[in-house]
Structures are given as structure tokens and as C-alpha cells.
Amino acid sequence: MHRLKIGHFTQTQHWEIIGLPIVNGPFDVSVPVLLFRQPDNVLTAKAWDYEIIDKDYFHLIHDAEMFKVHLLDQLLIASREGLTWLYYKEDSTEWIIEKIADGEQKDKQQTNYYGSGGVDIGKVEDDSFAYIAALEPFHGNVVSVYTKTTNNSLTQIQWQRHVLDVYGYPNQNGEGTGHYVVCADFDKDGTDEFLVALRGPTPNEGVFYYKPVDLSRGLFTKWKVSDKSAARIAVADFDNDGFADFATIGYHVPGYYLAENPSINVFYNRFINRITQAKNELQLMRQNDELLFTIPRPNKILQYQALPFLTIGGITLSLEVLPPYSSRYVGENTYIKVLAGIIHWKDSSTKSDQSVNQSRT
CATH class of the missing domain: 2.120.10.10 (Neuraminidase)
Known part of the structure; x- marks a missing residue:
């Protein structure tokens, strides 16, 4: 058996x-x-x-x-x-x-x-x-x-x-x-x-x-x-x-x-306590006419976090952080601007896999 x-x-x-x-x-x-x-x-x-x-x-x-x-x-x-x-x-x-x-x-x-x-x-x-x-x-x-x-x-x-x-x-x-x-x-x-x-x-x-x-x-x-x-x-x-x-x-x-x-x-x-502490680490405040963001340091990112902060004409702007080895689905109408680090872009239609450290749609 x-x-x-x-x-x-x-x-x-x-x-x-x-x-x-x-x-x-x-x-x-x-x-x-x-x-x-x-x-x-x-x-x-x-x-x-x-x-x-x-x-x-x-x-x-x-x-x-x-x-x-x-x-x-x-x-x-x-x-x-x-x-x-x-x-x-x-x-x-x-x-x-x-x-x-x-x-x-x-x-x-x-x-x-x-x-x-x-x-x-x-x-x-x-x-x-x-x-x-x-x-x-x-x-x-x-x-x-x-x-x-x-x-x-x-x-x-x-x-x-x-x-x-x-x-x-x-x-x-x-x-x-x-x-x-x-x-x-x-x-x-x-x-x-x-x-x-x-x-x-x-x-x-x-x-x-x-x-x-x-x-x-x-x-x-x-x-x-x-x-x-x-x-x-x-x-x-x-x-x-x-x-x-x-x-x-x-x-x-x-x-x-x-x-x-x-x-x-x-x-x-052991990561459970650190994940609990990491909640709401993405913070946003307005100072005069500028938006200021607080984000965790790269080596402290333990879970996916997202902070939508502005919607104009049906388009929502969101700041997101991903821990190492994590992944996120990206739809056809999503535009990405990489602010820090390198991501691997996988296209299911062409089965391509490439490093990206810049903007991508």
C-alpha cells in the first residue's frame, strides 16, 4: 500500500x-x-x-x-x-x-x-x-x-x-x-x-x-x-x-x-511575531502639497503589502512591496514602476522570464 x-x-x-x-x-x-x-x-x-x-x-x-x-x-x-x-x-x-x-x-x-x-x-x-x-x-x-x-x-x-x-x-x-x-x-x-x-x-x-x-x-x-x-x-x-x-x-x-x-x-x-509587528508598515501622510510614504527596509519585508493612495478617472495608484521569492499576479491593464530592487517578469502567454528594474506594463 x-x-x-x-x-x-x-x-x-x-x-x-x-x-x-x-x-x-x-x-x-x-x-x-x-x-x-x-x-x-x-x-x-x-x-x-x-x-x-x-x-x-x-x-x-x-x-x-x-x-x-x-x-x-x-x-x-x-x-x-x-x-x-x-x-x-x-x-x-x-x-x-x-x-x-x-x-x-x-x-x-x-x-x-x-x-x-x-x-x-x-x-x-x-x-x-x-x-x-x-x-x-x-x-x-x-x-x-x-x-x-x-x-x-x-x-x-x-x-x-x-x-x-x-x-x-x-x-x-x-x-x-x-x-x-x-x-x-x-x-x-x-x-x-x-x-x-x-x-x-x-x-x-x-x-x-x-x-x-x-x-x-x-x-x-x-x-x-x-x-x-x-x-x-x-x-x-x-x-x-x-x-x-x-x-x-x-x-x-x-x-x-x-x-x-x-x-x-x-x-x-519564528516569523509569526515579526509578521504581526510588520502589519501597517506602509504609511502615508500629506505634507503641504506632497505625499510622504513610510516603507520598511528591504531586508525587513516579510509579507506582501499594498497601499492604494490615489484614484483618478477610474485609475488607482498603489504602492506595493513584496518580500524575496514572492509573486504577484499582474493584469493586462496594470502599469508597474519599479522603485527599488529587481523583479522577474513572467509572461504566461509567451512563457518568457526576464529581470526588470524599470517601468513595465
Whole structure:
């Protein structure tokens, strides 16, 4: 089994385990999804009883995220089919498979790897299913988020896919550098951020931190928080200070990718206090006929900040600062004047990437 999920999927009296194999032979052979039931005495039982939930739908399952609806646990599965919702329907005593999204389909004709490879669910305030963060496809290089176009039940929600980043190109086997994604509220503002684990090689190696700016438009800022090869990420309050930390393990799997000096690392959440102190650092005051701005020093910028200060004829002027490694979506009708530093301009239509230290539209 490649992934195991422990919960209460059909009842609440005994534990159940759903087993998700990654493959079942060649890629065109379907993968069986199994449910194991806890025996009355786990110490003396020779085996757990099991049933096959499904043996025809899934191919190349890489990950799954568990969430609860009422009293029962359900799964959001990342596989070659994309993102799929798997749950047990009590009134009809049957398993239901609902397609959520197709995932990455760009290279479907050239490779066996398409669909989705990693998934987690982002929460915003009371909405426990506010957005979906995904790495696509299997061992993919595409970071995507799915946001709601309607706020209905899960079966009726229309999800819009936003591609945030593409980390390099697939290797000769069709694999990219991404391997894991996890959501958590690291800064305790009520909105989940998410981390992406990149196995390598450099420069696409380490962990990136993504923070929502405007979910309705799929806008996130990001910055790099680790340069170490990362296969998986564990989130916990390791130092018991009330804030979420994270730990990583390097990727070193023969036949796939071998990171140099793979290691286990713990990263403590120390920027939270500094981010809190950094709020409202952009300040504006008027002195006679001039506007005076107060901005943080470049090495003190820890989060994206914006200060709209003047609107004329429907055009708004705004002063913005971005921390290192962060990004900001720029629309077609936006004009940029770089006042300090250098930015990298990425054009999704031409796939160009160039340094800019001057004005740009």
C-alpha cells in the first residue's frame, strides 16, 4: 500500500483503514481501493477483514486527503483521473465516486503522468473547504489551486483551476520536482496557507510557502522557506509555543530521484511575531502639497503589502512591496514602476522570464 487513511468511513464504532495502492501493474491497469475493518481484538486477530471499495475507476493513485462530513470521514483523492471525492452513502449503503477536477492534462498524449499527484484542503474562517491546493500531475511540476465559483454543497460547487507556478520541466521519465502539499494556518489569521515540497534538483528544490491574497481571483503570494530537498512535510507545534511548525524529509528513492545528503529537518515558526509587528508598515501622510510614504527596509519585508493612495478617472495608484521569492499576479491593464530592487517578469502567454528594474506594463 502506498497510502493508508485511518478513520470512520462507514460507521463510528470501530476504526477502519482505507488502503490506496499506487499502481497495480502497467499504468493502464486499474487500482483496487480497499477498506479494512478493525477486529474485536486487534492483539489476537490474525488478520483484519476487508472489502474492495472499487477496482475499476482509479489509476496511479499518489495521495489523498481525509475530511469529515457530519460523523463520517471522506476522501479527496489525487490520481491520474484528477481530483476525486470518495465517500460512503449511508442511506443507500453504497460507495460514491464524484469527479471534482481533471487536473493537469497538458502532456497527456506524451506521458503516462497526468491528472493530480498531491492534494490538501484549505480552510478560511468557518469554511472548512474554502479552496483546494494541488500538485499536478504525478510527481508533477505544476502548483494549482481550485477556488469556488459558487458556495453550494460539495457536489454542486463549480471549481475554477488557477495555475500558480510551474517548477521546471519533466525529466526523461516524465516526472517533475513536486511531491507533497499541505495546508495550515501558520500565521493564525483564520486563513490557511499551504506549503509545497520540491524534491530537487536545484533550483527547484526545497519548500515554498503560499499565502492567499484574493481567493476569488486565485491570487497568492509566496516565498521560499527552505532550500533542503523535501519529499514529505509534517505540520505540528514541535516547540509547544502555540504556532504551527513543519518538518521535512529529503527525497532519496532509487529509480526516481536521489537527493544529495538527504536529511530530516524541523523548521520552527519564528516569523509569526515579526509578521504581526510588520502589519501597517506602509504609511502615508500629506505634507503641504506632497505625499510622504513610510516603507520598511528591504531586508525587513516579510509579507506582501499594498497601499492604494490615489484614484483618478477610474485609475488607482498603489504602492506595493513584496518580500524575496514572492509573486504577484499582474493584469493586462496594470502599469508597474519599479522603485527599488529587481523583479522577474513572467509572461504566461509567451512563457518568457526576464529581470526588470524599470517601468513595465
